Amino acid sequence: MGLRRLHVAGPLAEGEPVALAAGQAHYLRDVMRLGRGDEILVFDGCNGEWLARVEAIAKAGATVIPMRCTRAQRMGPDLWLCFAPVKRGRIDMIVEKATELGAARLLPVMTRYTDVSRVNLDRLAATAVEAAEQCERLDVPELAEPVTLSRLIADWPSGRPLIVCAERSTAATPQALAREVGAGPAGILVGPEGGFAAAELDALAELDFSHFLGLGPRILRAETAVAAALACWQCLAGDWSERPFSRAPHDER
Amino acid sequence: MGLRRLHVAGPLAEGEPVALAAGQAHYLRDVMRLGRGDEILVFDGCNGEWLARVEAIAKAGATVIPMRCTRAQRMGPDLWLCFAPVKRGRIDMIVEKATELGAARLLPVMTRYTDVSRVNLDRLAATAVEAAEQCERLDVPELAEPVTLSRLIADWPSGRPLIVCAERSTAATPQALAREVGAGPAGILVGPEGGFAAAELDALAELDFSHFLGLGPRILRAETAVAAALACWQCLAGDWSERPFSRAPHDER
Structure with missing residues (x-):
C-alpha cells in the first residue's frame, strides 16, 4: 500500500503549509492512524503532486508541509x-x-x-x-x-x-x-x-x-x-x- | 415503453406453453399489472426472441404461449x-x-x-x-x-x-x-x-x-x-x- 494521496486547495509550493479539510484530517488521523511527521501525497490540480509531511493534526483539521514535487503537473486530453x-x-x-x-x-x-x-x-x-x-x-x-x-x-x-x-x-x-x-x-x-x-x-x-x-x-x-x-x-x-x-x-x- | 422482455427456460417453440418463475410472475402481475391476454417478449438463449401471450398468471407462477418469432437467434463474439x-x-x-x-x-x-x-x-x-x-x-x-x-x-x-x-x-x-x-x-x-x-x-x-x-x-x-x-x-x-x-x-x- 503506497502513501495516501489527497486533493488539496493550492497553490502548492515547497515549505508552504497547506490546511486540510476537516474530513481529510479525520480520515488521516482516525482511519489511517497518521500523526505528526507522517508523509502523504498531495495535489492541487495545477502545481503537480508533492510529498508532504503532517505538521499538525487534530479532529477539526490538519496542516501538511509540501517537501518535494514528486510529479510535474500535466493535463489529460481536453x-x-x-x-x-x-x-x-x-x-x-x-x-x-x-x-x-x-x-x-x-x-x-x-x-x-x-x-x-x-x-x-x-x-x-x-x-x-x-x-x-x-x-x-x-x-x-x-x-x-x-x-x-x-x-x-x-x-x-x-x-x-x-x-x-x-x-x-x-x-x-x-x-x-x-x-x-x-x-x-x-x-x-x-x-x-x-x-x-x-x-x-x-x-x-x-x-x-x-x-x-x-x-x-x-x-x-x-x-x-x-x-x-x-x-x-x-x-x-x-x-x-x-x-x-x-x-x-x-x-x- | 416497449414490451417487457424476459429470459425463460426453453426450448421456445410456437404454441408451446412456457412456465415463468414465481419472481417473474410476481413482477408481471403486481408491478407491471399484466393479465391474461397481455403480450411480452421472451428469449431462452438459443431459439431467438418470441412474442408471447400471457395464458395464465397467479401469485405462484405464470404461463405464456410463444406466438411469433421476433428475432432469430444469434450470438455475440466468443x-x-x-x-x-x-x-x-x-x-x-x-x-x-x-x-x-x-x-x-x-x-x-x-x-x-x-x-x-x-x-x-x-x-x-x-x-x-x-x-x-x-x-x-x-x-x-x-x-x-x-x-x-x-x-x-x-x-x-x-x-x-x-x-x-x-x-x-x-x-x-x-x-x-x-x-x-x-x-x-x-x-x-x-x-x-x-x-x-x-x-x-x-x-x-x-x-x-x-x-x-x-x-x-x-x-x-x-x-x-x-x-x-x-x-x-x-x-x-x-x-x-x-x-x-x-x-x-x-x-x-
Whole structure:
C-alpha cells in the first residue's frame, strides 16, 4: 500500500503549509492512524503532486508541509462529458468512471426524458475528488451547473466536435469517428435511460459540429455508455498510449 | 415503453406453453399489472426472441404461449471475461457491465490479492439475466464456478489468446493488441483492486497465449477496467459495427 494521496486547495509550493479539510484530517488521523511527521501525497490540480509531511493534526483539521514535487503537473486530453442525470448510485458511477477515464469537464444536461429533477452537485464533486485521488490523476474534472440541452447547444464553443451517443442512420463506429474528428478538443454526449426524444435527435443532427456515435448492437445503460464511449475515445484519440506513473523503477503493478 | 422482455427456460417453440418463475410472475402481475391476454417478449438463449401471450398468471407462477418469432437467434463474439471478485456492489457492476458489453462467459478468478473469499453465484446469475433482458441480448452469459488463477491458466484452452489487463513493459495499446490478436475467441483477465502479485505477473508473462494490455495512464478500478477493456475490444475486434435491433422501421431511439 503506497502513501495516501489527497486533493488539496493550492497553490502548492515547497515549505508552504497547506490546511486540510476537516474530513481529510479525520480520515488521516482516525482511519489511517497518521500523526505528526507522517508523509502523504498531495495535489492541487495545477502545481503537480508533492510529498508532504503532517505538521499538525487534530479532529477539526490538519496542516501538511509540501517537501518535494514528486510529479510535474500535466493535463489529460481536453475531453468534456455531457450527461443526462440518472438516479442516485448510477449518476455517482458516471462521475466516478468519467474521472477515472480522464474527462476534463463534466456537464449535467437536462433532456426531455431525464427523470431526475435535482442534481446534488456537492456529492458529485466529492465523488470526482475521491476518484481523482484514487486513479492518480493530477487534476479533478470541473463539474458544471446543470443546463438544458437547448442551452448546451446554444452555448457550445466553436471548434469542439460534439459526439452524440445515439442510434441514427448516420451513427459511426468509434474508429470511423476518431478518424473523422481526430485528436483535439471534443465533447461526448450521453442521454438518459429513455434515450433522446425524436425532436432532440433532429435538433442535434442539424448542428454542424455534431457527430453520431454507435456503441454496438446492445442497448447500454447510461453509465455503461459513458464508460464505453470515454474508453474508446481515449484509446483511439486520447492519451492511452501513455502508461501509469511508476513510483518505483521496477514497479510492475 | 416497449414490451417487457424476459429470459425463460426453453426450448421456445410456437404454441408451446412456457412456465415463468414465481419472481417473474410476481413482477408481471403486481408491478407491471399484466393479465391474461397481455403480450411480452421472451428469449431462452438459443431459439431467438418470441412474442408471447400471457395464458395464465397467479401469485405462484405464470404461463405464456410463444406466438411469433421476433428475432432469430444469434450470438455475440466468443469473448470470455475472467475477473477477480471484488466487494459487493462493484462485483455486481462487473457482471452487469460485462453482460451489456457482450461477454459470452464470466469466470471469477481467485488471485493472491483477491480480498473476497465467497462469491454469491446465484445473485450474480440473477444480475446477468436482468442485464441481458435489459440490453436486448439474445443470450445470457454463462457464469463459471470460481477457480484459482493457477487453475485457470492450467485449464486454459489452446487457440484462445488471454489478454491480461496489467502494466508490464510489454503491455500494448488496445489497437496494437487487436491488430496482433485479431478477431476470434479471446479472454480478458482483470485483476483485483490491489493488482496482481509479481509472481502472478511473471507466471502470466511466461504463457505463450498471454498478451498484456495497457489501459492508459490512470489507475482504473476493477469494474472500470472491465468496462473499458470490453468496450475497446468489442469496438476493435468484436461486433460494434453492428447496430441495435430496430423494432420499428423508423425507430430512431
